[in-house]
Each structure stands twice: as structure tokens, then as C-alpha cells.
Amino acid sequence: MRDAGLYQEAESPNKELDVDSLLKQLTHSEKVALTSGKDFWHTNPIPRLSIPSLRLSDGPNGVRGTRFFDGVPAACIPCGTAIGATFDEDLVRQLGRLLGDEAKAKGAHILLGPTINIQRSPLGGRGFESYSEDPFLSGVTAANYCLGVKDRDIVPTLKHFVCNDQEDERMAVNSIVTERALREIYLSPFQTAIRIAQPGAVMTSYNKVNGIHASENKRLLEDILRKEWRWDGLVMSDWFGTYSTSEAIKAGLDLEMPGATRFRGQALSHAVLSNKVQEHELDNRVRNVLNLINKTRGARIQESAPEMELNRPGDRALMRKAAADSIVLLKNEGNILPLKKEKPILVVGPNAKISAYCGGGSASLRPYEAITPFDGIASQSNSDVSFAQGVYAHKLLPEIGTCLRTDDGRVGFSLKVFNEPHTSTARTLLEERHLTDTNMWFFDYSNSKLNKTWYADVEGIFTPEVSGIYDFGLAVHGTGKLYIDEQLVVSNVENQKPGSAFLGSGTVEEQGAIYLEKGHHYKLLVQWGCAETSELKIGGLVDFGQGGVRIGCALNLSQEQAINDTLVLAQENEQIVIFAGLTGEWESEGYDRPNMNLPPGTDELISRLLDVNPNTVVVIQSGTPVAMPWISKAKSVLHAWFGGNEAGNGIADVVYGNVNPSAKLPLTIPKRVNDNPAFFNFYSEAGRTLYGEDIYVGYRWYDKVGIEPLFPFGHGLSYTNFKLGGLRVEDHGREKIYKVQVTNDGQRAGAEVVQAYISSPEVFETCSQIQRALKELKGFKKVSLEAQQTQEVAIPIDTTRATSFWDESRQKWCSEKGKYKILVGQSSQGPFLEAEIEISETLWWTGL
Numbered sequence: 001m002r003d004a005g006l007y008q009e010a011e012s013p014n015k016e017l018d019v020d021s022l023l024k025q026l027t028h029s030e031k032v033a034l035t036s037g038k039d040f041w042h043t044n045p046i047p048r049l050s051i052p053s054l055r056l057s058d059g060p061n062g063v064r065g066t067r068f069f070d071g072v073p074a075a076c077i078p079c080g081t082a083i084g085a086t087f088d089e090d091l092v093r094q095l096g097r098l099l100g101d102e103a104k105a106k107g108a109h110i111l112l113g114p115t116i117n118i119q120r121s122p123l124g125g126r127g128f129e130s131y132s133e134d135p136f137l138s139g140v141t142a143a144n145y146c147l148g149v150k151d152r153d154i155v156p157t158l159k160h161f162v163c164n165d166q167e168d169e170r171m172a173v174n175s176i177v178t179e180r181a182l183r184e185i186y187l188s189p190f191q192t193a194i195r196i197a198q199p200g201a202v203m204t205s206y207n208k209v210n211g212i213h214a215s216e217n218k219r220l221l222e223d224i225l226r227k228e229w230r231w232d233g234l235v236m237s238d239w240f241g242t243y244s245t246s247e248a249i250k251a252g253l254d255l256e257m258p259g260a261t262r263f264r265g266q267a268l269s270h271a272v273l274s275n276k277v278q279e280h281e282l283d284n285r286v287r288n289v290l291n292l293i294n295k296t297r298g299a300r301i302q303e304s305a306p307e308m309e310l311n312r313p314g315d316r317a318l319m320r321k322a323a324a325d326s327i328v329l330l331k332n333e334g335n336i337l338p339l340k341k342e343k344p345i346l347v348v349g350p351n352a353k354i355s356a357y358c359g360g361g362s363a364s365l366r367p368y369e370a371i372t373p374f375d376g377i378a379s380q381s382n383s384d385v386s387f388a389q390g391v392y393a394h395k396l397l398p399e400i401g402t403c404l405r406t407d408d409g410r411v412g413f414s415l416k417v418f419n420e421p422h423t424s425t426a427r428t429l430l431e432e433r434h435l436t437d438t439n440m441w442f443f444d445y446s447n448s449k450l451n452k453t454w455y456a457d458v459e460g461i462f463t464p465e466v467s468g469i470y471d472f473g474l475a476v477h478g479t480g481k482l483y484i485d486e487q488l489v490v491s492n493v494e495n496q497k498p499g500s501a502f503l504g505s506g507t508v509e510e511q512g513a514i515y516l517e518k519g520h521h522y523k524l525l526v527q528w529g530c531a532e533t534s535e536l537k538i539g540g541l542v543d544f545g546q547g548g549v550r551i552g553c554a555l556n557l558s559q560e561q562a563i564n565d566t567l568v569l570a571q572e573n574e575q576i577v578i579f580a581g582l583t584g585e586w587e588s589e590g591y592d593r594p595n596m597n598l599p600p601g602t603d604e605l606i607s608r609l610l611d612v613n614p615n616t617v618v619v620i621q622s623g624t625p626v627a628m629p630w631i632s633k634a635k636s637v638l639h640a641w642f643g644g645n646e647a648g649n650g651i652a653d654v655v656y657g658n659v660n661p662s663a664k665l666p667l668t669i670p671k672r673v674n675d676n677p678a679f680f681n682f683y684s685e686a687g688r689t690l691y692g693e694d695i696y697v698g699y700r701w702y703d704k705v706g707i708e709p710l711f712p713f714g715h716g717l718s719y720t721n722f723k724l725g726g727l728r729v730e731d732h733g734r735e736k737i738y739k740v741q742v743t744n745d746g747q748r749a750g751a752e753v754v755q756a757y758i759s760s761p762e763v764f765e766t767c768s769q770i771q772r773a774l775k776e777l778k779g780f781k782k783v784s785l786e787a788q789q790t791q792e793v794a795i796p797i798d799t800t801r802a803t804s805f806w807d808e809s810r811q812k813w814c815s816e817k818g819k820y821k822i823l824v825g826q827s828s829q830g831p832f833l834e835a836e837i838e839i840s841e842t843l844w845w846t847g848l
Contacts, residue, residue, distance in 0.1 A: 111157060754793050
């Protein structure tokens with residue numbers, strides 16, 4: 001459904017709830033109901049008291065709405081690390097406003113984002129969702145995201161509180177972390193975002209923190225979040241992340257999600273009646289739910305509003321700008337980039353004709369459109385554009401939906417739903433849908449006539465572009481068979497094995513091969529049965545219900561032959577760009593990466609291509625660092641992340657010079673995974689993960705131990721050249737403003753990120769045993785300059801906060817007297833302009 005306007009407003013603003021009065025009128029059972037969800041995406045209403053139901057929606061890089069299956073298309077902005085790479089507070093706030101508008105279009109009062117966990121390791125499966133390895137950058141970026149969302153009267157949700165930094169045993173693992181590291185690294189982004197933006201909601205993490213699950217950790221939720229920080233919003237669980245009744249209520253968990261409840265309902269009523277939970281403790285939880293409803297009034301969203309599609313030109317332009325502004329120019333020897341549109345170009349690689357627009361898991365959604373790098377390049381080239389696959393990089397065979405056509409010629413296929421099995425001679429068609437996505441998860445599919453056991457047929461026409469052997473694949477939660485022109489090619493019915501599809505509830509992908517001729521129209525038929533038809537029962541905390549089917553296909557390639565064919569073309573082309581990296585299959589919620597490697601064959605392809613043409617431009621897409629064993633050969637390298645709907649256009653804008661790259665790395669890229677600070681302490685071991693690197697996360701570690709990274713935090717080049725000079729300090733008491741002259745002495749307009757770090761005092765006079773990082777980011781500013789332009793940039797720094805560490809003996813922040821250096825530069829590795837400040841008296845403090 002598409003709406004010509006922005007969204008459907010209620011005819012009048014929702015009436016503000018009188019919370020104190022309602023608490024007196026609510027029955028015990030109504031109070032209990034308000035502390036849990038009604039269903040997967042809504043809170044419970046109390047109609048007799050005009051208490052409405054609120055809608056929540058994922059987040060963090062878009063607004064999915066309420067449907068996993070055949071959802072309404074949405075805007076997908078670049079992933080978290082891409083947004084962090086922009087170092088652009090104004091841009092992030094604009095993106096927050098876009099997401100606020102998208103939330104209104106989807107009828108959602110609450111957006112489940114931003115994600116502000118810390119990338120302890122390059123291997124974290126969900127690392128792409130977060131902004132940075134640095135807590136200051138993460139907190140400031142999150143704050144501007146929240147401010148933008150709040151500009152549209154939508155409630156943002158900080159998540160996941162706290163130490164949800166890996167996927168391995170994420171619901172059970174015990175994150176063991178010192179109090180100092182907890183405060184300085186992991187709680188710090190939440191503290192900063194709350195101080196600046198006061199978001200209305202916080203989501204707890206799945207894991208334990210020092211022995212207690214976050215959702216029932218009173219010290220985190222009450223002592224720190226509410227008492228010390230004086231935050232008055234709502235605390236909700238992550239989905240299925242509530243593990244108790246009394247403990248969670250008493251700790252401060254207001255809302256259990258999703259519904260129907262597991263731990264509240266009758267269990268909570270019994271806990272209150274038996275005095276395990278006091279009535280006033282239940283009232284505190286209900287009060288926060290009612291206050292949250294009042295915070296959503298300004299959005300004027302109807303209860304259970306229909307979901308709309310925006311897809312506005314201005315939004316597409318903003319997403320394209322964000323995609324381009326997030327791209328980091330890692331190397332550009334000999335000024336190979338930008339390429340020339342007037343010259344022919346060879347586009348190579350496994351990521352060229354797919355759109356790696358976001359990572360996997362709950363962050364993924366159905367985009368309005370997903371522009372591939374090849375399409376972006378082809379749309380801007382004024383000469384010949386040729387393509388070579390080189391190698392594949394998929395885990396499962398690529399989805400085939402957009403390669404199919406319906407009988408009447410539309411892109412996609414038909415899905416036909418029946419209660420009767422495929423063997424029945426008398427089947428009644430319950431529903432037929434036209435779809436384009438062959439990764440169909442029926443978790444939230446509904447039809448009033450549907451039986452518990454039901455079936456579906458997928459029908460489409462496949463026309464090969466070349467003759468050859470084609471591999472077809474089926475991964476199912478249920479059972480399935482795939483036919484080509486009535487010939488059985490794949491059967492996934494018997495002897496099924498568990499796989500990663502459908503968040504771990506599905507089977508491995510079963511494959512079959514068949515020879516097909518170019519230009520011939522083949523009828524593809526998949527006969528699928530729901531989860532009830534399968535004998536494979538995968539236990540787990542979550543029941544994913546009705547099942548799913550994923551259909552993939554690819555031309556069978558000999559890797560060696562494909563690489564050799566690519567090298568032949570490379571010898572005939574002067575301009576070559578290779579697109580490689582990861583996708584949502586490799587980086588996803590639910591599992592961590594086993595290593596930093598690119599998919600098999602990719603490094604060989606890049607290395608051999610660089611041997612043939614050293615001027616080949618390498619573009620890597622990933623949400624977290626990857627190994628680059630070929631880096632010494634490469635002259636020009638771009639890191640393009642998962643760039644959202646407009647990824648391909650944004651990449652092409654940078655490759656061709658429409659946009660001068662200005663992004664900086666929000667995390668360190670190590671030379672090898674062994675060098676990263678969490679190498680010995682990542683993954684769960686005996687049910688726990690020891691945060692053994694303590695405060696030395698990211699660049700703090702590489703600085704302290706003297707390990708040279710491949711590319712440091714804050715690194716990023718430009719097509720022009722910037723110089724810094726004339727550093728001066730304005731003293732405003734506790735706040736100091738550092739002003740620096742930034743000059744663009746090149747021939748192109750561009751933008752530079754000025755970064756301010758603080759170094760430890762040279763002499764510790766009161767806490768002589770405290771070890772400090774060599775430097776920590778405490779301020780930054782992005783400035784745009786025309787060629788040959790100079791501008792003074794001001795970076796304010798609160799010296800009390802900037803110089804403080806967490807004193808575990810006093811359980812307070814300590815700004816220690818002594819001399820500190822302010823280092824102002826263009827990356828964490830300098831060179832730096834230096835200034836000195838002196839703290840004359842040691843100060844201990846608490847709060848925000």
C-alpha cells in the first residue's frame with residue numbers, strides 16, 4: 001500500500017493520560033497486562049480507560065513495520081559502522097528525522113534503535129549495527145540519531161543495555177567485565193546519549209553482566225540508569241530476553257516483549273499475591289508504561305494504523321548522500337581515483353551485481369529499491385561497461401526472485417496457498433500473491449481459513465542468460481521440493497539437517513543441478529509444506545511457528561576458469577574496479593564470524609587481478625574489518641560498508657568523483673585477527689566471556705602495546721589535501737574551546753574531520769597505580785571547504801568529563817589534577833597539533 005502523503009494522522013491528538021489517576025482506577029489484572037506485550041509488535045491496551053496500544057518496530061537502520069513476510073517496503077539507511085564513519089552530527093540528525101517519518105508511515109510509536117554496543121572484536125556478527133569501537137563517537141552519534149527521531153515525536157530506544165558485544169550464546173553468556181571498563185567503555189555511550197538526547201526507552205541486552213542477566217540486574221537498571229543518571233524513561237526487554245518474573249520486576253524491567261507473555265500474566269499476579277513483588281513495585285513498572293504513552297502523543301499516530309510506503313525523492317537523495325559520505329578512502333597512490341566516466345570500465349567481482357545494503361538478522365528489512373554497485377557504475381558511465389564475475393561469495397545460493405517472471409511477464413513469481421497437500425486432487429486455493437523475494441519466512445503470515453498444517457506452491461518462469469549447468473537450492477523450515485519443467489531437481493523432505501536459515505530454525509540448503517539453455521523459458525515450481533510437515537524439530541527459546549522457504553540459484557562456475565576469464569578481460573581494460581566483501585549472510589545477528597577472511601576465492605581473485613593491472617580499484621563492502629593480504633599490491637582501496645538502499649549510487653558517486661570521500665574509520669582495521677585486543681577472550685567459554693582487554697578496546701589497545709594496525713581508527717583520505725594549523729584555546733572555565741585553522745590546499749572541494757584526543761597526565765599525584773590509555777577521542781568536527789579555502793573550526797571539550805576515569809575504590813568518576821595534552825589531528829595516528837591544559841584540583845563526581 002502506498003500513501004501519497006506522509007502518514008495518516010489521528011483526527012485529534014491523543015488525550016494526555018492522567019497517570020496518577022489511572023493507577024488508582026486500574027485493576028490488578030489490568031496493571032499486570034500493561035507490563036507485557038499484546039503480540040510481537042504491540043503493547044496491551046486498556047480500552048475502558050482509553051489507554052491505547054503502542055506499536056514498536058525494528059530499527060536500527062530502518063523501520064520494518066509489523067511484518068517479516070511480505071512487509072511494506074521501507075527506507076534502509078547505511079549500517080551503523082557506516083553512519084559512525086561519517087563523523088557528521090548534522091547528517092545523523094537528518095537520518096534520524098527520516099527514520100521518524102518512516103516510523104509514522106509504518107504506524108510505529110517507538111523505534112527500536114539505535115544500537116550502541118562496542119566492537120570489541122572484528123568478529124562480532126552484529127558489529128555492523130553499532131557505530132564504533134570508541135565510546136565517545138558512539139555516544140555522540142547515538143545522541144544525534146535520537147534527537148532526529150524525537151524531532152518527529154517518535155520515541156527512540158537505546159540498545160542493548162549492556163555488553164551485548166557477541167552473538168555466541170548471547171542469551172546465556174556471562175560477560176565478566178571490570179567496573180572501570182564497564183563505566184568507561186560499555187556504559188559510556190548510553191550515558192552520553194541520555195545526557196544529550198534523553199531518549200524515552202532503553203532495551204536490555206540478552207546476556208548476563210557479571211553473573212546477572214541484564215533484564216533483572218537491579219544495579220544496572222535502578223542504581224545506575226534511574227538513580228545515578230536520573231533517567232525517567234521505559235526499560236523494555238529484548239525480544240524473548242526476559243528470564244524471570246519477580247527478579248525482573250524488582251530490578252526495574254517495565255515491559256516484557258514480545259507478547260503473549262511468558263513471565264507476567266498469572267505468574268506476576270501470583271508473585272504479587274504472595275508478596276514476592278510488592279504492589280508499589282508493580283505500580284512503578286505501570287507508571288513508566290503510561291508515561292511512555294504520553295511521550296508518543298505528539299506523533300498523532302492512530303492506534304493500529306495501516307502501514308504506508310513513503311519512498312520520497314528527498315529521502316532517496318539523503319540516503320544516497322549518506323552512502324557516499326560514509327565511504328572511506330583507505331589508499332589512493334598515484335591518484336588513481338576518481339575514475340573517468342568517458343573511458344570504458346570493467347566491473348568485476350562477487351559484490352558487483354548484488355546489493356549488500358544491510359547486515360542480517362533483525363536489522364534487515366525489505367527496501368524500496370536496492371541499487372547494486374554495477375547498476376550505480378553503469379548509470380553514470382559515458383562509455384562501455386563490461387562485467388566479469390570472477391568468483392562467487394555466497395554462503396547459500398543467491399535468491400532467485402527477481403530473476404523470475406510471472407505468466408503475464410511481471411518480475412517475480414506467484415505464491416499459492418492451500419490447506420490440502422500437493423498430492424490432493426481437490427485443492428482449494430486460499431490465497432495467491434505476487435512476490436519478488438524468494439526468502440519467505442511465514443513467521444507472521446495469517447489467513448483466517450488456514451489450518452494448522454498447510455501448503456504453498458511457488459511458480460515462476462526462469463530464463464537463463466547463458467547456457468550451462470545451474471545449481472538450485474532449497475533451505476526450508478518445513479519441507480520442500482523444487483521442479484524445473486516437472487523434473488525434480490531438489491528434494492528437502494527427508495533426512496533433514498539443521499542450518500542457519502530463519503534464525504536457526506531451518507535446514508541446511510539442499511542443492512541440485514540441471515543443464516539449461518540460454519533464452520529458453522523454464523517453469524520453476526516449488527512445492528512447500530509448513531513446519532508441521534517436517535520431522536526435524538529444532539529446540540530453542542523461540543518457536544518460529546509456521547516455517548519458511550528460501551529458493552536460490554546460480555550458474556555453476558569453475559573458480560579457476562572464472563578467474564582466468566576475468567584476467568583476460570582485465571588485460572584489455574585500463575579502468576577496472578572490483579567489488580568484493582561480505583553480505584548479510586556473513587555478518588548477521590545469531591552468529592559471529594569465525595575469522596576475518598573474505599569469502600573463499602576472493603583474495604585470490606583480487607591478488608591475481610592486481611598482478612595483471614596494479615591500477616585496479618578495490619572496493620570492499622563489510623560492516624566490520626576484513627583481512628587484506630593483497631593490500632601491499634593495491635594502490636587504490638575504498639571501504640564502502642553496507643550502504644543501504646542507495647549503496648550502489650553512493651559508491652559510484654565516489655568512484656567517479658561526484659562526491660569527494662570524507663569518511664573516517666570508526667574502528668581499527670588490524671593486519672590480522674590475532675592482533676585485536678579481544679583475540680584471546682572472544683566467544684563464550686564455559687558459559688562466560690572475560691573482557692580481559694579491560695579498557696583497552698580498539699585503538700587504545702594498539703597504542704598501548706605498540707602494535708601497528710593495517711589502518712588506524714580515524715583514518716580516511718580525500719581527493720584533495722587538508723592542512724591544520726594555528727591551534728589556540730579559549731578558556732571558559734570547565735569548558736575549553738579548541739580552535740584550529742583548516743585549509744583545503746588542493747584543487748577540489750571536500751570535507752575534513754578534525755579530531756581532538758586527550759592524553760593522560762604526565763604525573764599521577766593521587767592515583768599512582770592507575771593505568772590510562774595513551775589517548776582518547778573527546779571531540780570532533782566535520783568541516784566542508786572549497787578549494788584553497790581556510791576556515792577556523794571550534795571543538796568544545798568539557799575538561800572534567802574528558803579527563804575522568806572511573807575510580808573503583810570510591811565508585812565515582814575522578815578528574816585527576818595534573819597536566820594533560822590535547823592532540824588535534826586528522827586520525828588517531830596524527831600528526832598532531834598540541835596544546836596543554838592543567839587540572840589544578842582532583843574532583844570526584846557522579847551522574848551524567
